[in-house]
Amino acid sequence: NPNVTFLEYLNQMPEYNGKVMAFGSWDVFPYIIHEERSGVPVNAGFDLAEGDDLTDVERTVNRIQQEIRGPWGGVRLDPFTHHFAMEGLKKHRPKVMYIAYGETDDWAHGGKYDQYIWSAHQTDAYIKEIWDWVQSDPEYKDKTTLIITTDHGRGITKTSWKSHGASVPEGGEIWMMAIGPDTPASGEMKIEGQWHSAQVARTIFKLLGMEYPDPKAGEVIEDMVR
Structure with a gap:
């Protein structure tokens, strides 16, 4: 890598x-x-x-x-x-x-x-x-703080759960959870817009009280930070 x-x-x-x-x-x-x-x-x-x-x-x-x-x-x-x-x-x-x-x-x-x-x-x-x-x-x-997520989804059809990737409809959809002293206990959330896995790194640094040094990383997931 x-x-x-x-x-x-x-x-x-x-x-x-x-x-x-x-x-x-x-x-x-x-x-x-x-x-x-x-x-x-x-x-x-x-x-x-x-x-x-x-x-x-x-x-x-x-x-x-x-x-x-x-x-x-x-x-x-x-x-x-x-x-x-x-x-x-x-x-x-x-x-x-x-x-x-x-x-x-x-x-x-x-x-x-x-x-x-x-x-x-x-x-x-x-x-x-x-x-x-x-x-x-x-x-x-x-x-x-624990941040829990997955690297990909398994699609949205009854037959797609065995695989993932570009050929699987919605196979790139993921979910994220956070629990800790700096994260509001909001339960399951419905948000406007979209979160991406590329936002996790900067969010972790925000929780640690630092700025992420790589400009290519996504924005902080503000809903995970109190």
Whole structure:
């Protein structure tokens, strides 16, 4: 990826350097985030937790990930991504963490509707677990925002849910949610106009009290900022 992500911009700043982490189920995320150039540590695909101070949970997840293989060659099952991320949050206490779950997309591509729905339900539970934990920890409580979104939609017809892209009607439609001390609790909103994923980066910087340095990024989603 030749572009600089918001994670890389943050990691270049002294106050955030070493305090940015990323976890993903798809093995392409080290290249999307450009781990080598950005310096942002990325645990994705079938990466294991590394280091001399592994926790009991990390050692257990490492072992189980090597014993349980999912149905895809380049995407691991989301429980491994989630539990590596949760341990990373508790252990390294980052200021910014990016988590990319992948099961819903891959089960849909495979036409496994029951697994697709099950994984969506499980992702909801993971998001709840993250929120409950940050609200239980004094360092993060009432100082943490979660922004939750997806990279694409699955179309608007009964047969389009297995795929996405230019050939799928409305396959580019996404949704976004935000919860945190600086976001009004407005519930589901109907807005005039259109939001775009390109607006997320500048919105995150706004929530962090900074201006986004890339002029190509979209405008702040003002409805997400109190």
